[in-house]
Amino acid sequence: MYSSYEDLADSQLAGSVLSRNDAHCVLTSADDDLLDLIAAAARLRRVHFGNSVKVNYLVNLKSGLCPEDCSYCSQRLGSAADVLTYSWLDASDAVAQSSAGIRSGAARVCLVASGRGPSERDIERVSEVVGRIKHAHPHVEVCACLGLLQDGQADRLKAAGVDAYNHNVNTSESRYAEICSSHDYSDRVDTVRRSQQAGLSACSGLIVGLGESDDELIDTVFALRELGSDSIPVNFLMPFDGTPLGGRWELTPQRCLRILALVRFAVPAVEIRMGGGSEMHLRSLRPLALHLANSLFLGDYLTSEGQAAQADLDMIADAGFEVLSSAELGSATGAAGGAVQPAVPIRRRGAGTELAPNA
Secondary structure, X not given: OOOOHHHHHHHHHXXXXXXXXXXXXXXXXXXXXXXXXXXXXXXXXXXXXOOEEEEEEEEEEEEOOXXXXXXXXXXXXXXXXXXXXXXXXXXXXXXXXXXXXHHOOOOEEEEEEOOOOOOHHHHHHHHHHHHHHHHHOOOOEEEEEOOOOOOOHHHHHHHHOOOEEEOOOEOOOOOHHHHOOOOOHHHHHHHHHHHHXXXXXXXXXXXXXXXXXXXXXXXXXXXXXXXXXXXXXXXXXXXXXXXXXXXOOOOOHHHHHHHHHHHHHHOOOOEEEEOOOHHHHHHHHHXXXXXXXXXXXXXXXXXXXXXXXXXXXXXXXHOOOXXXXXOOOOOEOOOOOOOOOOOOOEOOOOOOOOOOOOO
8 A cells, every 4th residue: 555646656667566455545535635646647657658648530430320239339229319320431531531630630540430340341441541541641550440350350450551459348347248238348358359469559448437336447447457458548428318328427527537547557658548528527627637648539539529629739738748740740739416417519520521520
């Protein structure tokens, strides 16, 4: 047991592994100690990542109409959420959407498609898009997120130029059946391992605010540590109307910061990304999260709108950080309780529309 958060940071820098007891202490820390907790975790962030922030840009290649029943997802089977639905984007449109994010400073483009997993034709589609992105922007990283992978598909994506594969475990193994019945936790772990075996960087994270206990949250973070995820997106539940978790608001900005601190202490040298829902749950404390996370998504998400892309870039600069961009770009300079909660802002621009992307 550490005597102060600085001692905990010292032990992590000396090579110690975060214990379950210490993880509980982070999550249950007092509000009066929150800034001290953030400052200690920020030491780890700066040792491993300096003052850089990696900017990622999402392109939703295929939206909605998913046969899986993940209860948190606006694209799930039976979802009544009023989100954009469209089949595969034309390759030229996908490249144009990606280029908009890259011009705004994104070092990584994340190509996402709804569905259980890709067909062979889907792998061909994505490979074409990746090849065209790499031709236009040779130094940018490309991450694919296409669902559950079958034999050989990760190798084909690697050969096409994909650098990373995203497949989140989302929650603890013990809780997984409560949020999804159409596949199980082991299916997700299997896909992460397939991507690693093919030489792809594993990007796997979690969603918080699903009703998980502290123990379940710690189980999830420790599982990601054991799995060897190179980057961990921390997503905050966006409770879309028309989904089983619509109306669930249990996160506070302080809780979100403690969760980010937990992940940083658990995996000090891993890229930690502020994911979906950070604007609506961290709210005015979002700049503080940059002292814990070293990565974020620029602009919009898959089916919901984020804050304006320029506002993201301004926030990074105002907080004293710099955008870590690709070599060709260089450096760019609902609370819990009884409050009325806003509706999730549905994305109506960018991929799948005639309107310009939020980048």
